[in-house]
Amino acid sequence: MMMSGSARKKKAVFVINSLAGGGAERIMTTLLRASAPWRERYDITLVLLDREPDAYAVPDWIEVIQLDCKGKFLPSIVALRRLYARINPDVTLSFLSRANVGNILATRGLRTACIISERVNSTAHFGGHLRSLASKLLLRLTYPSADHVIAVSDGVAQDLHDNFAVPQDRVSIVFNPVDHDLIEDLGAGEPAIAVGGEYIAATGRLVPNKNFSMLIDAFAQSALPCSLVILGEGPEREKLEAQVAELGLQDRVHLPGFIDNPFAVLKRATLFALPSNAEGFPNGMVEAMACGLPVVTTNCPSGPSEILLNRPRDENEGMVQCDAGVVVPTNDASAFAQALRLVYDPATRDAKGATAASITHKFDIMQTTGRYWEIIDRLAATRRKSVTAHRPKIAASGQTS
Template identity: 30%
Template sequence: MLLPNLRGDGAVGMMLALAKGFSGYSHQVDLLIVRAEGERSSSMPDGVTVIPLRAKRPLFAVPALVRYLRRTKPDFLVATEHYSGLPALYAIILARTHTRCVIRQDNTWGMDSQRFTGRHKIVTPWMVGRLFRRSEIVAVSKGVARDFVDHFPQLANNVQVIYNPVVTAELRERSLALPEHPWLAPGEPPVVVAVGRLTAAKGFDLLIDAFARVTATVRSRLLILGEGPDRSALQARIRAHDLESACQLVGYQPNPLAFIASANVFVLSSRFEGLPTVLIEALCTNTPVIATDCPSGPREILADGKYGMLIPPNDVGLLAQAISESVRRPPPRDANLNAWLQQFAADTSVKRHLALFDASLASLPPS
């Protein structure tokens, strides 16, 4: 399994969860870490072998990958999206091994590819269209799959949907922990919690703008968990709204579930997603959830709004209104929620990945 780094984001967390699951079924699992740094560097799953590749990014790790593949000859190399998937395929081709490649598509291609600049706008889609046919492509949601096939119809037969391995017994235990933050102590005003990497995709700027409207009518507080390049800009936005006493960026937290479970409302304000893991985790804590109806994942997870409120993306006014209503009158928990969440269970996801591996090995190798 090829990981570009060990950051605290959801994609890395899901790869580590899969690694733990595969190892639990007695498969030998090697974690090939391009750059062994990040918040998860001290939380490797048991039963796996960690192999640092010591490169700046996946493309520069191709020579080390080729040497590894020739030496070890694994059955599968699992990577994520084009950033790691293309280097993985380059290495397999150069190593001339029979290793099969599985590429997990975690985000919608249409939104993610908007960040391409220069020659990458042409070269990267062309390479994906040419080389991804040599791989099994796992879309983490139906929305991600539809979007990917819309852009690469020639790869439709390579794509299947397998939800992320999110719901575990450990997850429920972690949600029972007491968070170390004074705002979440008994008797304090209601607290809204959001979790994610501090980037434009997560829409925390919109959330802060909306929360400024909420505090005008409802006494409440906002905690945003996570780190990222937009920290300074978000902190400036908090100051501009004079929210220092009601809104905090509390950084990366190893157990965000404790914060979510103790909060009055959880908000996902993203502009785009693939299958937001933290939204599924929030449902497991029984905390009321609000999510933007962005591409893609929230509508699938919330069953078209049955298990949480869906708000149009980029609508600050409706987001503020939804938060205010949820703080004042928390909605009741749906009795069918636990059964609904089983499709996101870790063992369900692991078994479906293993079935994909078996089916791939039973077919002819890519030419």
């Protein structure tokens, strides 16, 4: 669609903490790459709150503004407020909790339409520690006043309504986009690591919620004649390495860290394992499925049950076999080991892998990117004529830092 000479492009600003390695960061750049069809109607800007090394590239036609908020709430709010006052965006869309809170508070009193995207099941993600309770309170005070919230799964949407008072009529569910062409191209490349023989693959940050400790125990119990490769980096590395050594698995469990092209490794794997205690949308699992891998996954909140079983999660459900793999209860190493043996069976894994790949086409990149832009278009078209009354009176004070 061509614009008339007098038509003004709208300004859309995307906000995220940084482009350091991670699922949300990869999805942000995937979404931006697929947004070229909307360039004629929008000036698109990406705002990075922190100065971190970029793990993912942004198209050169997108303006990138890098702030230096050092991972803190208050500087993020102040810096975003100053930026919005200067560039006057029509609509903003943020990923991740700090960026979301900063986006909501920075647009308060402005005519900018504020959209946030929640990438995790916040109740499960934050847990019950004192600092986590403070974070959950902050989300409860701010999230209901966003003009619209995009949740990455039904479970995330329900959690936002039940535990964070977000009105259901302001929530849309949009699954993460999968770039099948890119995965196919990168999957054909040379792997950054060489693993002899068959191996099980897993990906994710080495943090407690990903529960790779349970996966290592399950792998040991499975007694399968293969290796385990866990791609990712994080604070749990030393603990996991000590566990591997204690089990005598140094030659069969590999922790190569973060690698730029995980798809070349996934394409050559036998199956994919997701041992998480909590997810928003298990992007690593879906991308592995797009590589043709059958999966063994925990039935964690949120996403695996919706994707593999086509139904909401039932936390009391036991092990369930499906056409693309097996779903097991969370934090159950014995059940996970049994599921690994079932899916590893050569008689079934190829068929399950083919089914897994077919499932991912409902998350095709252009379809899901189009859903994001439908929401952006709608909000930008109804850009607030005045300050909305429902916004909470929260000062940018030390309580948010």
